[in-house]
Amino acid sequence: MSKTPLDTVEHAAATPDVELPWAELGLKKDEYERVVEILGRRPTGAELAMYSVMWSEHCSYKSSKVHLRQFGEKAPESDAMLVGIGENAGVVDVGQGYAVTFKVESHNHPSYVEPYQGAATGVGGIVRDIIAMGARPVAVVDPLRFGAADHPDTKRVLPGVVAGIGGYGNCLGLPNIGGEVVFDACYQGNPLVNAGAIGVMRHEDIHLAKASGAGNKVILYGARTGGDGIGGASILASETFDDAKPSKRPAVQVGDPFQEKLLIECTLEAFQEKLVVGIQDLGAAGLSCATSELASNGSGGMRVTLDDVPLRDSTLSPEEILMSESQERMCAVVEPEKVDRFLEICDKWDVIATVIGEVTDGDRLEIFWHGEKIVDVDPRTVAHDGPVYERPYARPSWQDELQADDANKLPRPETSEELKDQVLKLVGSPNQASKQWITQQYDHFVQGNTVLAQPEDSGMIRVDEESGLGVAIATDGNGRYAKLDPYTGAQLALAEAYRNVATTGAKPLAVSDCLNFGSPEDPAVMWQFAEAVRGLADGCQQLGTPVTGGNVSLYNQTGEAAIHPTPVVAVLGVIDDVARRTPVAFQEDGQLLYLLGDTREEFGGSAWSQVIHDHLGGLPPKVDLERERLLAEILISASRDGMIDSAHDLSDGGLIQAVVESALLGGKGARLVVPDGLDAFTFLFSESAGRAIVAVPRSEELRFNDMCGARGLPATRIGVVDGDTVEVQGEFSLSLAELREVHERTIPALLA
Amino acid sequence: MTARIGVVTFPGSLDDRDTQRAIRVAGAEPVALWHKDKDLKQVDAVVLCGGFSYGDYLRAGAIARFSPVMDTVIDQAKAGLPVLGICNGFQILTEAHLLPGGMLGNDHLHFICRDQKLRVENADTAWTTDYEAGQEIHIPLKNMDGRYVADQRTLDELEAEGRVAFRYVDFNPNGSLNDIAGITNEAGNVVGLMPHPEHAVESLIGTGRTDGLPFFTSILKKLVNA
Numbered sequence: 010m011s012k013t014p015l016d017t018v019e020h021a022a023a024t025p026d027v028e029l030p031w032a033e034l035g036l037k038k039d040e041y042e043r044v045v046e047i048l049g050r051r052p053t054g055a056e057l058a059m060y061s062v063m064w065s066e067h068c069s070y071k072s073s074k075v076h077l078r079q080f081g082e083k084a085p086e087s088d089a090m091l092v093g094i095g096e097n098a099g100v101v102d103v104g105q106g107y108a109v110t111f112k113v114e115s116h117n118h119p120s121y122v123e124p125y126q127g128a129a130t131g132v133g134g135i136v137r138d139i140i141a142m143g144a145r146p147v148a149v150v151d152p153l154r155f156g157a158a159d160h161p162d163t164k165r166v167l168p169g170v171v172a173g174i175g176g177y178g179n180c181l182g183l184p185n186i187g188g189e190v191v192f193d194a195c196y197q198g199n200p201l202v203n204a205g206a207i208g209v210m211r212h213e214d215i216h217l218a219k220a221s222g223a224g225n226k227v228i229l230y231g232a233r234t235g236g237d238g239i240g241g242a243s244i245l246a247s248e249t250f251d252d253a254k255p256s257k258r259p260a261v262q263v264g265d266p267f268q269e270k271l272l273i274e275c276t277l278e279a280f281q282e283k284l285v286v287g288i289q290d291l292g293a294a295g296l297s298c299a300t301s302e303l304a305s306n307g308s309g310g311m312r313v314t315l316d317d318v319p320l321r322d323s324t325l326s327p328e329e330i331l332m333s334e335s336q337e338r339m340c341a342v343v344e345p346e347k348v349d350r351f352l353e354i355c356d357k358w359d360v361i362a363t364v365i366g367e368v369t370d371g372d373r374l375e376i377f378w379h380g381e382k383i384v385d386v387d388p389r390t391v392a393h394d395g396p397v398y399e400r401p402y403a404r405p406s407w408q409d410e411l412q413a414d415d416a417n418k419l420p421r422p423e424t425s426e427e428l429k430d431q432v433l434k435l436v437g438s439p440n441q442a443s444k445q446w447i448t449q450q451y452d453h454f455v456q457g458n459t460v461l462a463q464p465e466d467s468g469m470i471r472v473d474e475e476s477g478l479g480v481a482i483a484t485d486g487n488g489r490y491a492k493l494d495p496y497t498g499a500q501l502a503l504a505e506a507y508r509n510v511a512t513t514g515a516k517p518l519a520v521s522d523c524l525n526f527g528s529p530e531d532p533a534v535m536w537q538f539a540e541a542v543r544g545l546a547d548g549c550q551q552l553g554t555p556v557t558g559g560n561v562s563l564y565n566q567t568g569e570a571a572i573h574p575t576p577v578v579a580v581l582g583v584i585d586d587v588a589r590r591t592p593v594a595f596q597e598d599g600q601l602l603y604l605l606g607d608t609r610e611e612f613g614g615s616a617w618s619q620v621i622h623d624h625l626g627g628l629p630p631k632v633d634l635e636r637e638r639l640l641a642e643i644l645i646s647a648s649r650d651g652m653i654d655s656a657h658d659l660s661d662g663g664l665i666q667a668v669v670e671s672a673l674l675g676g677k678g679a680r681l682v683v684p685d686g687l688d689a690f691t692f693l694f695s696e697s698a699g700r701a702i703v704a705v706p707r708s709e710e711l712r713f714n715d716m717c718g719a720r721g722l723p724a725t726r727i728g729v730v731d732g733d734t735v736e737v738q739g740e741f742s743l744s745l746a747e748l749r750e751v752h753e754r755t756i757p758a759l760l761a
Numbered sequence: 762m763t764a765r766i767g768v769v770t771f772p773g774s775l776d777d778r779d780t781q782r783a784i785r786v787a788g789a790e791p792v793a794l795w796h797k798d799k800d801l802k803q804v805d806a807v808v809l810c811g812g813f814s815y816g817d818y819l820r821a822g823a824i825a826r827f828s829p830v831m832d833t834v835i836d837q838a839k840a841g842l843p844v845l846g847i848c849n850g851f852q853i854l855t856e857a858h859l860l861p862g863g864m865l866g867n868d869h870l871h872f873i874c875r876d877q878k879l880r881v882e883n884a885d886t887a888w889t890t891d892y893e894a895g896q897e898i899h900i901p902l903k904n905m906d907g908r909y910v911a912d913q914r915t916l917d918e919l920e921a922e923g924r925v926a927f928r929y930v931d932f933n934p935n936g937s938l939n940d941i942a943g944i945t946n947e948a949g950n951v952v953g954l955m956p957h958p959e960h961a962v963e964s965l966i967g968t969g970r971t972d973g974l975p976f977f978t979s980i981l982k983k984l985v986n987a
Contacts, residue, residue, distance in 0.1 A: 175872045179903070180813045182775030267773050267816025359772060450872045452903045454960040454967045455811075457779035471966065474782075588965055761869075 016054040017381045025051055034061035040396055047390045055376065055383040058328040059297040059391050066563055068294050069395030072529035073561045076539050079546035080556040087555045089518045092215060098138045098208075099557020100215055101519045103583040107472055108212050109480050110142040113152070113205035113523040113579045115562035119262070120202035124169025129177035129264040131204040133336050136181060136269065137290035140276050141339065143216035144208025147456060148470050149178050151188035151204055152484045152523070152577045156197030158439035158759050163192070166200050167447075167760055174204070175450040180266035181273065184459045185451035186468025188484055189577075192439045195488065198567035203523045203560075205579050207482055209472050214280055218289040219306035220342045223370035225286055227303070227311060228348070229296075230355050230362035231272050231338040235321035238262035238295070238334025268337040268360075275358035276339060284351045287342040297331045297391070299340040300366075301374055304388035307342075310373045311388070313366035327378040342368060402535035412493060414626025416612040421690050428689060429741035431621055433751050435694070436669050438620040441662045442755035443673075460587045464670065466509040466658050467582065469590055477586035483509035484580075486525075487661065488573030489614040490629035495537040496544035499576045500632045503548045504698055505660050506580035511641030512658045512701055514591045514648030515582030520549050522559035522578050527571020529563045537574035538563075545576060551634045554580065589648050595675030595730045596654040601710055602679060602728045604664065605640055605717070606700030610691050616662040617694040636699040643722050644701060652709040652716070659700040664727075665693040665735075667702055672735050673749055680736045681728035689740050692727075704730055764984035766977075767794040767804035769834070771825045775812035776847065776959055783959035784808070787977030789984075796828040805984045806843035806887070807834055809850025811903075811957055821864060821906045822852030831857060843887040843980055844951045848904055851943070851953030860944055860953045861919070862911030867904070868936025876968045877902035877956050878930040879942050883923050886949040887983055891975035898972035900956035902934055902942075907955040909937035909944075919944055927954050 014020065021027075031041040034057065044052050044060050052060065066072060081093070091108055092100035098112035116131025132149060139146045151174050156163045178185055183206070220227065279285055287307065289299045296318070304311040315327050321335070343351050348364065355362035369375075374391070376384035422428040435441055444464065453462040460479055461469035467483035485505040491498025503520065510517045522545060527534040549556050565572045584590060612618050613627030647653040655675065657667040672678050683689045705713050717724035736742040766784045768791055770777045781791035792804050796814075801807065814825035825831065831853070838844045838859050846854035854860045867873060876899050881892040892898070911919070916939055919925050927943035935955070943954025958973030960966075 172871070179872055179905075180773070180775075180816070182812065265816070267813060267818070270775075270813075271772055449874050452872075452874050454874070454901045454903060454957065455775050455779070457776075457782055457960060457963075457966060459967055460965060 015378065015381055015383065017383055018053055018385045021053045022050045027051065029054065029057050031057060031061065035065055036061050040064060043396065048386065053383050055327050055331055056386055058332050059301065059384065062294040062297050062332055063301060063391045064395040068298060070561055071396045072398050072400050072563060073538065074397050075399055076542040079542060083546040083550040084555045085550050085553045087553065090555050090557065093557060096142065096217060098142050099519065099521065100142060101557060101581060103472065103478065103480055105473060105476060105478050106211055107478065108210050108215060109207060109581060110139055110144045111205065111207040111482065111521055111579065111581050112138055112558050113203050113484065113521050113577060114560040115523050115525060116202050116204060117199060117525065117562050117565055120170050121166065121200055124166045125173035126263050128170040128173035128202050130262045130336055131202055132174055132177045133264050133266065133269050134292045135204045135206045136183065137292065137339065139206045139208035140273055141216065141218065141288050141290045142208060143214040143280050144210040145277055146183055146206055146208045146273065147458065148186045148468060149183045149204065149206045150186060150468060150482060150484055152486060153188065154191045154193065154196045154201035154575065156192065156200065157194045158192040160197060162197065164760055170202055171447050171450050177264055177266045179452045181270050182455045184453050184455050184462065186453060186459060186462040186470065187482060188463065190444045190447055193488060193573065195573045199565040199572050201525050201575060203577050205484060207470065207480065216280065216285060216288050218302055219287040220303040220311055220368045221286060221307040221309065222344065223309050223368055225342050225344050225368040226348050226364045227313065227366040227368065228341045228343055228351060228362055229318060229338065229365045230341065230360055232265065232268050232335055233319045233321040233361065234330055234333050235335045236325055236329060236333065239329055239332050262334050262336050264336050271358045271360050272337055272339060275355050275360045278354050279351055282350065284343055284347045285341050286344060289340050291338040291340060293334060295331065295333045301388040301391040303340060303342060304374045305392040307368065310369040310371035311366055312369050313376045315376055315378045317363055317365045319361050319363055327383055400529050400535045401532045402539050403532040404536050405533035411626055412628055416615065416618040416624055416627040417610050419612065419618060419622050419624060425740045429743065432665050432693065435616060435620050435662055436666060436748060437751040437755050439755055439759065441616055441666055443753045444756060445753065446757045446761060460590055461513055461592065465593050466512040467515065469513055469515065469584065469587060471587050477588055479584045479587035481510045481513050481515035481582040481584060482579060484577055485509065486575050486577035487614065488575040489619065489625055491541060491576060492573040492625065493614050493627065493629045495540035495574050497629050497632055498574065499541040499544035500548040501629055501698060502576050502578040503545055504632055504634065504637045505658065506578045507552060507554065507637060507641060508658045508701065510580050510582035511644045512591065512656045514589050514645060515584040516645055517554050517580050517582045517641060519581050520554050520556045520578060522556060522576060524559065524561045525565055525572065525575040525577065526563055527566040531571065534571050541574055541576045545578065548634060552638060591648045591653060591656045593657045593671050593674055594655055595671050595677040595679065595704055598677060598731050600654060600704040600706055600730045601726060602730060603703050603705055604700065604725045604727045605643065605703060605722060606636065607697060607723055608687055608691060608695050608700065609697045611695050611697045615694065615696045630696050630698045633699055639720060639722050640699055640701060643717060643720065646716065647703065647713060652713045653703040653705055655704040657702050659702065661696060663694045663696050664702065669735060669748055669752065672745060673752060677730050678732040678734045678745055679728055680731050680738065682738045684725045684727055689737060764789045764805045764981050765792050766980065767792045767801055767807045769794045769796060769807065769809055769830055771796040771814035771828060773813045773816050774810055776810040776957065780808050780810040780959045783962045783977050786962045787974060787981050789977065789981045794830055796830050799829045799833050801833050801837065806980050809844065809846040809853050811848035811850065814849055814853065822849060822856040825853045826856040835859060838951050841948065841950050845888050845976065846953035847957055847959065848955055851955055852906065854951060854953045859951050860946060861915045862909055864906045865908040865910055866906050867908055872905045873934050874903040875934060877934060879927045879956060880930050882928055883926045883945060886926055886945045886952050888952045888976050888979050889926060890983065891979040897930060899968065899970050900958055900973050901960040901967055902956040904935065904955055907935035907937065909941045911938065922947065926952055
């Protein structure tokens with residue numbers, strides 16, 4: 010067996026002509042040259058490993074950065090923001106000394122390759138981001154998008170993804186309270202598996218990812234480091250080691266939720282005893298990311314002895330150890346006199362913890378292996394000074410044609426019978442059908458604080474048992490709208506999530522996003538991305554809800570065909586007393602149904618156009634954010650003052666979809682009358698934004714009307730909660746039994 | 762005077778804090794117990810709560826049954842200490858042979874979380890006196906391995922002696938034999954069930970029902986009156 014000599018810093022300086030496999034690791038030529046320029050010599054293998062992974066699109070946001078800056082530049086004044094973009098997750102003040110952290114991330118590609126583990130480790134990663142801020146995770150949400158519901162591959166991907174989310178999240182003891190499931194052929198080769206999490210802490214418990222204080226110890230704790238999750242690194246590794254290497258392991262990581270549960274409990278106990286100066290989770294780019302980010306955010310440098318990292322596989326090379334994405338690991342910076350206590354707590358929870366280095370008073374990140382220095386870099390150049398691209402973008406040539414293909418001109422139902430048939434088709438279509446078969450595989454109840462969970466408009470968690478303080482979260486996105494007009498589509502996603510939070514009675518406070526797009530190297534995709542970011546930033550500015558952080562997922566495409574541009578927006582809200590929350594379900598016969606907002610003929614991108622005509626064209630519904638804000642204020646006031654007993658936001662599927670959902674959940678029907686000035690079809694199927702239906706007890710009608718009148722919100726009485734049918738006067742009547750059958754059978758029939 | 766009820770935390774326990782809250786809501790005093798600790802801190806009763814103890818690796822409840830705290834729980838349960846096992850706790854009780862039978866994976870092979878209708882079959886155990894026999898209640902259910910199985914002789918015995926404490930009504934969510942949701946030992950001090958009464962004690966939370974509260978008020982009354 011021959012062995013290549015260790016590529017130390019000294020060796021690299023002495024052998025400037027050695028070619029490193031930078032291209033195989035995903036670096037461009039000019040990026041590699043930049044690394045050489047920064048270091049003043051060629052990088053060592055280990056250094057190259059770190060730069061290549063930290064400068065990847067996923068970690069560096071090199072294509073999206075120039076656009077994402079708008080979220081900061083246009084950020085509205087907000088007293089609520091405690092920690093903004095750039096940390097593991099944003100933190101928002103929700104009052105009474107509590108702070109909430111939340112974030113949404115993508116795990117799209119791994120979930121297509123290996124649905125169960127891809128989705129499971131997506132949950133694991135987002136939860137570690139939340140813990141790293143100092144918070145106890147209290148809930149998760151999962152916005153999911155798959156290919157056509159009846160495509161055979163969807164039956165491979167979806168059940169695995171759902172089982173993975175459940176298998177991991179249920180085992181962590183986190184209630185799953187919201188999200189979405191959307192089917193569209195454009196996601197056939199690129200399902201979108203986004204995962205969101207919320208955590209709660211006291212203000213004084215906020216922790217940041219920084220290593221300060223020379224002499225402080227760097228502790229790696231959690232799972233041992235293995236060869237899983239190494240992408241390009243294995244190529245590099247095979248250059249530097251001989252043929253005695255173990256076979257290549259898959260690039261998808263394997264999760265162990267039990268280990269993560271222990272990690273949560275032991276981290277929180279260490280926080281409680283104030284043992285932690287800085288903390289970072291190990292996610293993408295593993296130790297490369299954790300060490301370079303901790304060091305670059307702190308005041309000094311860092312020295313790490315890689316030999317001390319506990320391994321699952323003793324044959325791993327130093328490059329592999331630096332790049333491994335083994336799950337369930339965290340890195341903490343602890344003052345020397347507190348190290349023993351920290352290790353004791355880890356031992357109590359049977360979590361392996363090892364001091365692997367310390368903070369120095371220099372400004373270099375130095376990593377040693379077998380006593381020799383293999384990394385000597387300025388950590389900022391690894392973590393923050395990655396390349397930034399001004400990718401070319403251009404409005405696609407087909408955009409005009411798409412918008413000219415007006416959905417409002419599609420043939421409409423001509424008879425009452427036809428109208429009724431289309432209602433049944435709609436509520437039974439995969440996107441509008443009940444998702445209970447999916448959501449019942451998630452635990453909603455654990456922790457005992459779940460006030461609302463899906464299919465409610467937003468998930469709601471009680472934060473304080475005494476005062477009833479709670480938080481709500483909704484995630485929304487509509488790729489069809491965004492395809493027709495990415496600027497408006499992003500604002501519609503924001504408006505819908507904002508409205509969903511307000512519908513349940515909570516005040517929207519802040520935004521996180523997960524921006525799923527195709528290849529940034531395609532100018533048309535880049536235009537969609539630029540427009541969506543601009544729309545979202547403008548929208549957040551107008552609504553007064555700052556973006557606290559988020560995630561960008563690019564390259565979601567198969568060959569030339571990109572997915573619909575799909576910005577998914579999460580809005581977080583706060584409610585003073587969860588006892589005042591408003592549910593979707595109709596509560597009592599005789600209550601009056603009001604439609605809030607204006608209904609126009611808007612069918613572009615609608616569920617109706619998709620289900621009945623398999624059509625996508627025209628313009629998405631208009632956005633009026635001032636109206637959204639007024640609607641939200643009315644919904645929150647009405648909930649607080651007990652003027653409404655149920656409410657439901659109107660979005661895809663329009664009014665009839667919302668009425669059917671409220672009726673089925675409450676087990677109570679409704680009699681509807683088409684209001685003056687509207688035809689039955691537009692009344693039932695239009696997807697005009699800025700609308701909701703509410704059920705008003707008769708005793709509150711006067712007060713409610715006065716409030717809407719005084720504040721200028723159109724409120725139209727459209728019927729009454731009653732009986733066991735949904736009836737549209739003069740048109741048709743459908744029994745709840747028939748509606749339930751149609752609404753609930755679709756998903757199990759396709760996927761069970 | 763009130764009663765002190767212990768709640769054991771194993772690594773991987775999930776509903777320990779919820780169970781402590783339910784005990785508090787009922788008016789008793791919850792006491793945290795730790796799996797590595799043989800000492801039960803002189804509690805008057807013990808709840809083994811839900812979760813995935815030790816990751817449920819090997820088999821649900823199989824490792825937890827050998828933890829130090831269980832040595833004491835097993836001894837004292839045989840001597841009459843009231844013990845309630847919920848979900849994973851029920852699985853641990855069968856693994857510890859404090860209750861007969863065992864649990865297999867749900868027949869449909871999926872995790873299931875739902876508001877489950879049950880019938881109280883035995884209202885004479887230490888944990889069920891605040892119910893009436895035959896009463897129908899709704900309690901959240903959430904599990905992966907909830908299919909109760911036992912050999913025919915054991916089933917016949919359980920049925921004959923009235924030791925089926927709870928039965929699923931309208932819908933059997935996991936394929937349990939005889940629709941069994943929960944059982945008791947002969948003495949009535951040890952009860953195990955798959956559904957989660959601790960998740961049904963506050964009208965605002967979860968399904969909004971409080972049908973689970975009588976578990977905790979039953980034991981409190983029994984202990985206070987003892």
